[in-house]
Amino acid sequence: MKNNQTRKIYDDNASSWERHQPNSLSDFTGRPKIFELCGDVSGLNILDIGCGEGYCSRTLMTQGAEHIEGIDISPMMIKIAGDREEKDKLGINYQTGDVQDLPYSDSTFDLVIGVFVYNYLHIKETMKSMKEVYRVLKNGGRFIFAVPHPAFPQIKKEKKSPFFFDFGNSGYFTSRDTRYHGKIFCRDGKELPVQMVHKLLSDYIKCLQESGFNSLPEMHELGVCKEHLVLDELFFKPVYDIPLHLAIAINK
Template identity: 30%
Template sequence: MSAQYDQIGDKTENWDVLPVRSGYMEGHTIFKVLGSVKGKSVLDLACGDGLYTRQFKERGATRVVGVDISEEMIRIAQQNEEAQPLGLEYHVSDVASMPSLGSFDLVTAVYLLHYASSPEHMLRMCRSIHAHLKPGGSFVTYAFNPDFSAKGPNSTRYGITMLAFPEAPRDGQAISAELHTKNPFTIHFSYWSRSTHEQALRAAGFHTITWQRPECSPEGLAKYGQAFWQDYIDNPHAVALRCEK
C-alpha cells in the first residue's frame, strides 16, 4: 500500500474537490457520524496529505496526530503544516504495527481497512486502533462499501469509477478504482465483507458497531439537486462505521 501512494504523490492534492470526496458527501457524512471534535484529542490514521487532520484541528480538537504508511504522503502533509502551522504531529507507520502514540478520545481513518492484506492483518489494525483509544472512546472510519453492487449505478460524474468490479466479490479479492482528478490515477485495495469487518472489530474489543450510508449536505443538494446525487446515494462506493470501545 505504501508503494502505490508514494508513486501517486501530488496527484492526490486535488481529489477532495471531486463530488464524491467533497464536503458535500464524504466530509459531511464523516463529521455527522463523528460529532463534535471540540476539546477532544484525535488520532487520524491513513491521514494522507492531512486533509481531515487539518479540519479536526480547525474544528477545535486539542491534540491531533496524523499517521500514514506512505512517506510521500506524510512529506506532503508536513509541507502543508509548515506552510500553515496548526500544531499538528505526523508519523510514518503501518497501523498494524504502530508504536504507542498515546491515548485519544477519537481515532479516525478515512480509507484504511480495505487495505488489509488478510483478515489477520485487519485484526492487527483494529487491535492497534483499540489500544490507542481512551476508555469510552470511539473509532470512526470511512471504508469501501461491502454492499456496493456491480449492477447498480456507477457514474463517473461523481469522480470515481470502480474498474471491472465483480458481481459477487469474495473476501480478499483485488479491487481497483480510478479517481478522475486533473491528473487521474488508480488505487488498488481488497474487498472485505461486512462480517469480516465486524469480526475483526469485535475481536479487537469494539462493541456497538454502526454502519452509516453517506448523506449529502444541504449545501450539496442546493448546488446540484437531489437528482444529481441519487445514483450515488443508491449505490455508494464507501460507507461510514462508528465503533465504541
C-alpha cells in the same frame, strides 16, 4: 510486498491528492459524515490513521481539536502533510508508519479516525490494526472509519467517472479478501487510483468484535444526495442512488 504496492501508488500520486478544498467525490459524499460523527472535537487528542496528505487532520484541527497525530505508510503523502503543517502551524504531528503497528502508548487517544484506509488491508491485517486502535484508545474513546460500501462494485460495474473498481464479474462472496483496482475522480478533472480489498459487511463487524470492541456499532450507508445534484449534476448523477461508502462509529 502488499504494503510496498500501496506505498508506491500513494508516493506516485501524492501531489494529485493534495487539496485545499473539497475536490474528490468522497470529499462530498463520505468525509462530511465522518466529521459530523466526530461531533464536538474541542479538547480531544485525536489519531488519524492512514492520514494521507492530512485533509481530515487539518479539518478536525480547525474545528478545535487539542492535538492530532497522523500516520501513513506513504512517505510522500507524509511529506506533503508535513510541509503544509510547517506553513499552517496547526499543531498536527505526522509520521510514516503502518496502521497495523501503531507507535503510541496504550490509552492515549480520545478519538481515532481511519478514512478510506481499511480498503487497502486484508482481513487479517484489518484485525491487527483494529486491535491496535483498541489498545491506543482511552476507555470511552471513539473509533470512526469509512470504507467503500461492500455492495458498491456489484452495483456499479462500468468503468466510468466518478468512481469505479475493476470488479468485473467477481461475486460478492467468492471475491472476499481479494484486491481490486479502481479510480475515484475529482471535480477539477483529476483521476486518483484507488484500491479495495473486498470485505463483507460481516468482516468489518467481526474484526471490531475480535479486537475488543463490544458495544453496538453505529452505521451509515452513504451516497450522492439531492444537494450534490444541485451543486454539480453532471459530476454526481452517474452514481446517484447507489451505496458508495460505509461509515462506522463505535465506542471502546
